[in-house]
Amino acid sequence: MSEQLTLSAETRDRAGKGASRALRRDGRVPAVIYGNKEDPVIIHVEEKALMKLLMTGHFMNSVVMIEGAGKKAVRTLPKDVAFDPVTDRPVHADFLRISEHAKVHVNVPVVFTEEALAPGIKRGGVLNIVRHEVELVVDAANIPDQIEASLKGLEVGDSLHISAVALPEGATPAITDRDFTIATVVAPSALKSSEGDTTTEEAGEAGEAEGEGE
Incomplete structure (x- = not known):
């Protein structure tokens, strides 16, 4: 069974290209948590921490507990990570909010x-x-x-x-x-x-x- 991963995040007040570029300059990756009949939450995560999880080789089929995006950790499943075509650095990530025994x-x-x-x-x-x-x-x-x-x-x-x-x-x-x-x-x-x-x-x-x- 795939291990459960953990990723720290911070909520962000502003969306948009300008705000996202500023985050990336600071070594952060803009992201969003959506699904499970709840409102989307825009967040940002540390690029190094995200890359470490990506290097496990099973990031996209592992449950990722995102901490710091609410009162308690949010159970998610990674759905997409976009990369810069030139630098190959992650520029955005999407996480699907799921319940513990969701299909x-x-x-x-x-x-x-x-x-x-x-x-x-x-x-x-x-x-x-x-x-x-x-x-x-x-x-x-x-x-x-x-x-x-x-x-x-x-x-x-x-x-x-x-x-x-x-x-x-x-x-x-x-x-x-x-x-x-x-x-x-x-x-x-x-x-x-x-x-x-x-x-x-x-x-x-x-x-x-x-x-x-x-």
Whole structure:
């Protein structure tokens, strides 16, 4: 489960470009807290502290408790961080206010396991990752760090779909209208020409999966 993060903030009296530029010169990042049927609150946070959380690698799918923006800490989920296109420094952040057990949408990284047990890969096939992360609907108190997808038994031309992935208890895919593809095992061009064991149907399925990833 993703750890709960903490970020100190101060409320700001003025919005607008001029006020935001002044904050950034002082090493602060303008931000806003919104949602949960409450009025938005404009705040600013320390740039160094925000960057430290961003460097954890799981900031966008972690609960962030924002302190100093009210009488008690506000439970939030980061929704967006905008960066300067030249300096790559954060210039604005959006936080969604949530209740402790709210159902939230998060993008969770996929980790592929048991590659050694995939016959197609052992024969020279290549793992084609269609989705490096999957959007899940989960309880805010139980956001997973990652989900594991086993490659065991996959042959060249096989596809791994979301239905074959064991999701954490209470988690469901945000996409519900199809059994979407997570990855495929495709034959490298040399294997295709020498063995000719990839059928037209398999090639079409792999191509369709690649297009879905795009």
